[in-house]
Amino acid sequence: xxxxxxxxxxxxxxxxxxxxxxxxxxxxxxxxxxxxxxxxxxxxxxxxxxxxxxxxxxxxxxxxxxxxxxxxxxxxxxxxxxxxxxxxxxxxxxxxxxxxxxxxxxxxxxxxxxxxxxxxxxxxxxxxxxxxxxxxxxxxxxxxxxxxxxxxxxxxxxxxxxxxxxxxxxxxxxxxxxxxxxxxxx
Numbered sequence: 001x002x003x004x005x006x007x008x009x010x011x012x013x014x015x016x017x018x019x020x021x022x023x024x025x026x027x028x029x030x031x032x033x034x035x036x037x038x039x040x041x042x043x044x045x046x047x048x049x050x051x052x053x054x055x056x057x058x059x060x061x062x063x064x065x066x067x068x069x070x071x072x073x074x075x076x077x078x079x080x081x082x083x084x085x086x087x088x089x090x091x092x093x094x095x096x097x098x099x100x101x102x103x104x105x106x107x108x109x110x111x112x113x114x115x116x117x118x119x120x121x122x123x124x125x126x127x128x129x130x131x132x133x134x135x136x137x138x139x140x141x142x143x144x145x146x147x148x149x150x151x152x153x154x155x156x157x158x159x160x161x162x163x164x165x166x167x168x169x170x171x172x173x174x175x176x177x178x179x180x181x182x183x184x185x186x
Contacts, residue, residue, distance in 0.1 A: 031147035037086040067142030074148035
């Protein structure tokens with residue numbers, strides 16, 4: 001997904017409908033939706049986090065100085081300058097990112113690009129193997145961030161195999177749900 005300007009008006013209308021329904025935070029699921037992040041905040045009246053990529057600066061700020069963040073993209077071509085700009089990812093942040101492409105796995109690429117069914121267990125093994133190999137090649141990786149919303153189902157297996165924290169859209173959704181539905185302390 002790239003930032004096609006033909007999407008601007010439908011996105012704006014969706015934001016207006018959500019706000020009219022009383023939502024107090026807006027989020028999206030696809031990591032590439034970040035191509036609209038900053039633009040949406042220009043007209044939204046509530047906090048907006050339409051991509052897990054907004055969390056890159058947050059996660060990097062918590063890593064020890066010698067560590068890097070392994071960002072797993074469906075396709076690394078999505079890591080455009082526009083995405084970086086829209087999500088507040090600085091050049092200093094980029095120096096602390098190791099990019100991994102899940103599209104290196106043929107079954108994942110077919111799932112992502114064509115919607116082809118995949119054997120979930122086999123795909124989990126392939127993703128774990130890819131990230132274990134990436135960590136062996138880049139031992140400075142101190143945490144993972146899954147850009148693609150197809151990947152969170154593998155987070156537990158990746159964490160078990162690598163011993164690292166895994167950030168993904170489901171974690172952000174849980175966090176923002178708590179932010180949006182606080183109860184009184186009594």
